[in-house]
Amino acid sequence: MKLKVILSVMVILLGGFVFVLLPSETGDDAGDIHIEVIDADGQTVLTETLSFDADDSLYDVLNRHIEIETRGTSGGRILLSIAGLSTDFVHNFIKIEIDGELSRSGIDQTNLKDGSVYTFSVDSVR
Amino acid sequence: MTLRRMILVAMAITIVFVQEQVLMIVPNVQLTVALLVIYARVFSLKENITLIFVYVLLDSLYMGTLNPFYMTPMLIGWSLIPISLHIFLPKTNNEKTLALFGLVFSFVYGWVFIPFHMIQTGIHTWWPYLLADIPFQIVMGVSSYISILWVYQPLVRLIRQEMEKLEHQFKPIYHPHEK
Numbered sequence: 001m002k003l004k005v006i007l008s009v010m011v012i013l014l015g016g017f018v019f020v021l022l023p024s025e026t027g028d029d030a031g032d033i034h035i036e037v038i039d040a041d042g043q044t045v046l047t048e049t050l051s052f053d054a055d056d057s058l059y060d061v062l063n064r065h066i067e068i069e070t071r072g073t074s075g076g077r078i079l080l081s082i083a084g085l086s087t088d089f090v091h092n093f094i095k096i097e098i099d100g101e102l103s104r105s106g107i108d109q110t111n112l113k114d115g116s117v118y119t120f121s122v123d124s125v126r
Numbered sequence: 127m128t129l130r131r132m133i134l135v136a137m138a139i140t141i142v143f144v145q146e147q148v149l150m151i152v153p154n155v156q157l158t159v160a161l162l163v164i165y166a167r168v169f170s171l172k173e174n175i176t177l178i179f180v181y182v183l184l185d186s187l188y189m190g191t192l193n194p195f196y197m198t199p200m201l202i203g204w205s206l207i208p209i210s211l212h213i214f215l216p217k218t219n220n221e222k223t224l225a226l227f228g229l230v231f232s233f234v235y236g237w238v239f240i241p242f243h244m245i246q247t248g249i250h251t252w253w254p255y256l257l258a259d260i261p262f263q264i265v266m267g268v269s270s271y272i273s274i275l276w277v278y279q280p281l282v283r284l285i286r287q288e289m290e291k292l293e294h295q296f297k298p299i300y301h302p303h304e305k
Binding site for chain 2: 004008011019102
């Protein structure tokens with residue numbers, strides 16, 4: 001019993017320790033980001049420069065300035081439409097690129113970096 | 127598989143399915159690994175594979191994702207528990223060893239999904255998936271380790287007792303060939 005308690009506590013502490021050590025992407029406290037929305041034909045339908053403050057997520061900034069539609073999931077919000085560009089999230093989805101690289105997080109988890117370009121375009125689910 | 131064994135497998139599937147739905151509010155905290163480790167000790171390999179197949183199908187139907195890119199790795203991942211226990215730890219009943227197995231398995235389970243995500247998304251770089259999944263694997267690993275460590279022995283004992291009782295209840299009281 002005593003050994004089980006010790007082992008359980010050790011595993012929890014070890015897990016927490018590794019969790020803390022994991023590299024996390026940090027954003028800037030404030031600045032401007034550039035938003036580009038590209039339609040299915042490859043035409044840019046929106047280009048805007050928006051400012052952000054500390055604790056702002058990409059969702060907060062988009063929600064303040066651009067017409068968007070989202071749906072909440074257990075993993076965070078998913079983007080269903082932005083500036084008239086919409087998807088069903090079954091056959092296609094809105095792809096987010098940051099400075100030309102595919103984003104590894106959604107609009108709630110993406111940390112904002114001053115001067116970065118956030119590109120939104122529709123991609124099909126394979 | 128006899129009818130009474132099929133009933134037991136069906137009950138086992140129900141328990142796995144219900145606990146997973148109840149614990150869904152906490153991402154990756156589950157008793158599925160612990161239960162499948164326990165089932166690997168009380169059911170045969172064939173029964174375990176059947177159980178996992180039905181569970182994955184049921185889970186996919188309920189969650190509305192009959193998607194082969196999720197179903198296939200789930201099927202492979204969960205099947206690894208009875209198969210690897212059958213091959214590498216066939217007689218182990220030590221809960222500490224099995225808890226360690228559950229911890230390692232939680233990482234392996236996440237890795238099984240990587241090639242399927244790569245095919246689905248068309249992004250052929252494996253390390254972002256690996257990195258992104260580590261926090262979830264840690265949570266799953268810790269919850270698997272602790273749950274196996276604490277519930278393995280009492281649950282195996284309880285299930286075996288109940289199975290014996292059931293076997294006893296199903297014994298025919300009248301044999302047609304008896305005079």
